[in-house]
Amino acid sequence: MPRYDAPIRDMQFILHDVLQVQNYSNLPGFAEATPDVIDAILEESGKFAKDVLFPLNKIGDEQGCTRNPDGSVTTPDGFKDAYNQLVENGWPLLGKSEEMGGQNLPYVLQMATSEMTSSANMAFGMYPGLTSGAYEALMAGGSDEQKAMYGPKMASGEWAGTMNLTEPQCGTDLGLIKTKAVPQPDGSYKITGQKIWISGGEQDLTENIIHLVLARIEGGPEGIKGISLFVVPKFIVGEDGSLGERNTASCGGLEEKMGIHGNATCVMNYDEATGWLVGEEHKGMRTMFVMMNEARLGVGMQGLSQAEVAYQNAVDFANDRLQMRSLKGPQAPDKPADPIIVHPDVRRMLMDQKAFIEGARAFTYWTALFGDLHHRSPDETVRQQADDYMALMTPVLKAFLTDRGYKMANEALQVHGGSGFTKEWGLEQFVRDCRITLIYEGTNGIQALDLVGRKLAANGGRAVFSFFAEMDDFVGANADNEDMKVFTDGLAEAKAQLQEGTTWLMQNGMSDFNNAGAASTDYLQLFGLTALAYMWAKMAKVALEKKGSDPFFDDKLITGRYYMTRIMPEAAAHLAKLKTGAEPMMALPADRF
Structure with a gap:
């Protein structure tokens, strides 16, 4: 059976010794992130990932999600209870602003806890991960009223969030979007169209889902310059925060996927659903890119996370599996054969994994720290450089870490030989789950x-x-x-x-x-x-x-x-x-x- 233990010692090394997060105590949120606090958060997050989330990883893969006759979706056994624990323990609030009920701790620390969640259960981690991205987009482009209405419960994870970009006829080329928005006298819009591959588009984990939907306002310009962004809640939210009538946004089906079976990937149908404009007309991509860029960093981290969990199990197998003798003579003379870790080519695969994972973790956290500096530093020069680096490194981190992370997960499977190709050892799930990371959020x-x-x-x-x-x-x-x-x-x-x-x-x-x-x-x-x-x-x-x-x-x-x-x-x-x-x-x- 596979296992996962959070690599806390390596995380501490990067945060405390390499990045020296403690030296930024003059910035908002960093003063509270003392080494002791960081260590306590890493320890507790590691326990939650290992004891609660990882045991559900195989269950989620085998059961998948179910679309019910009424259009609702049921997540795998245990997911709802685990999600309730996630929210009750305040994990989504780590890096959120105090104004929204959050702890305002550094983003780089949140990246570390997200890595653990993703290693333990990538499909589960997508639910709070996408919600966080939708929240950030609303905070960047939404009105004060929208922030107040949706922000606190999205920050806490009580409500989920999604991003709705892709349609059957367009993925990367969003200028081909057909979903339309018709203005209404009360300032709202009627949204009509179909979106596909919407992660968490429908689920039973939260009482409301806040969809961010790209659409073209009727009569708007053709191409990408005519795209606007709308907030379309599953349940209409009253002025007092109470949930009202069900919106006409529904899950028309679930995708049958190669991996991440525990995440509900939905076809979403909008049939004159009520939505509200986020930001300016025809400027929707500007705000959506806030969410997309955060998601791309998260996807890069997913490549790292699946390489990590696969590597841990490859090391265990290499130390236990007996095959042949070392080229230099018996290394375990009391056994019928030597463990395969004595063989240079097995060492090559393990060292490739280890060197990539540890370097990739440093690169991920280093980049995340620039995200903190961009938002928190009072020095305009520092903020400019941080913004420059975030923009430059995001495509590199997303693509390089997922290309290599997938390759490393495959190498871990290769270490297992024929055992890796069977479900019992868990490696084939890590490989299947990781494969999507090279594709979504921009190939x-x-x-x-x-x-x-x-x-x-x-x-x-x-x-x-x-x-x-x-x-x-x-x-x-x-x-x-x-x-x-x-x-x-x-x-x-x-x-x-x-x-x-x-x-x-x-x-x-x-x-x-x-x-x-x-x-x-x-x-x-x-x-x-x-x-x-x-x-x-x-x-x-x-x-x-x-x-x-x-x-x-x-x-x-x-x-x-x-x-x-x-x-x-x-x-x-x-x-x-x-x-x-x-x-x-x-x-x-x-x-x-």
């Missing part, structure tokens, strides 16, 4: 296009050049430390390759847009590898200072050196491929494939 190909087409050129390249300078400064500051040489040399080489790839795109992407498109995925992979190299260099510096005090730090250095010597060489291949441009990809006529 990874779209993330790569967003990176090279929008984020690099934004503000004259200010964000990426700032990142280059930061890595240069780190290498320069540690150049005389011989113990850091493998990390500083590796980072300097990676940065040089990323800069070369960036220059190539700037020189060749504008002359032929297909060059940018053809290079985009390799460029994103190169960027992700470089970002993790920077994280490993930062972690190594701390680990060297503490080396000898705890084997944890020795292990950190061993793993970091593995990343630099075994994984970073992939960057050169991505650079070589991106520089070939579009011609090799586009040469074959479409009708000859």
